[in-house]
Amino acid sequence: MLIQSEFDIQFRLSYPTAMVALLHLHPSLEADLQSGNHLFVEQIQEAGSGQITGEPMLIPSTEYHDSFGNRCTRFIAPAGTIRLKASAVTLDDGLPDQIAADAQQAPVENLPSEVLQFLLPSRYCEVDRFGAISNDLFGWASPGWSKAAAIRDWVHNKVAFNYQTARPTKTAMDVYTERIGVCRDFQHLAITLTRCQNIPARYVTGYLGDINRPYSGAGDFSAWYEVFLDGKWMTMDARHNDSRHGRVLMATGRDAADVAITTSFGDAYLSHFYVDSFEVDESGKKLPIPGMPELAPA
Incomplete structure (x- = not known):
């Protein structure tokens, strides 16, 4: 393709x-x-x-x-x-986003040193404020892909999309409280909750067109995120929560401030x-x- x-x-x-x-x-x-x-x-x-x-x-x-x-x-x-x-x-x-149901997370002590920063709080991802919230919501889930997917699905279902609510200062806690936002807001909240479960997560920007799916409107840059499982980065998207084709990567970072x-x-x-x-x-x-x-x- x-x-x-x-x-x-x-x-x-x-x-x-x-x-x-x-x-x-x-x-x-x-x-x-x-x-x-x-x-x-x-x-x-x-x-x-x-x-x-x-x-x-x-x-x-x-x-x-x-x-x-x-x-x-x-x-x-x-x-x-x-x-x-x-x-x-x-x-x-030409393949859709990978679904790796058996992917495992590594103990923190075994993670590569360069990956550790993606467990820490960052500008829009206040990991230090979400520990109890994340444990209450997802402490039950099996480690690895199952837990990461449960977080993604929860954010997708609990947050409504609305372009009119975009603002550059909105953090993960704002999104959790308001339950409304744009692409970056979905990803910031999912990243934060994921990091709280000791799964490294990083923010991604790139292109995501209407490839192999019905036309949805004028094009735009998109945001998604990646989780570190089985020793590699895997795509997650709390906004477009289905297996999409044709993502084109531009940049990665801790959150939107970096990219x-x-x-x-x-x-x-x-x-x-x-x-x-x-x-x-x-x-x-x-x-x-x-x-x-x-x-x-x-």
């Missing part, structure tokens, strides 16, 4: 501003990359109607890998309008946002999605 992922994000800035972006595909996907994955950082000129005039000017940028192994881009965005865009095609095995798609060290007004991820054939043609509206002929 070939998956094309793409985005076009634009900001307006009043003055030059330092920015960092985590918009490349994750380095672990290099072997599966068929084309693209080059981030274009451009300054664009707009007419009064918002139409782009003239050729965009490329903004110099540099890259580095952060402490979690994510590929990051840093640059100085000039005043005016900038555009971040990229497209990539990756080879996917923001863009960070601006100053004011940056988001003026345009387009994201999509879809299956293509070998010629690059987009494969149809059931229920997706057909575009009117030009």
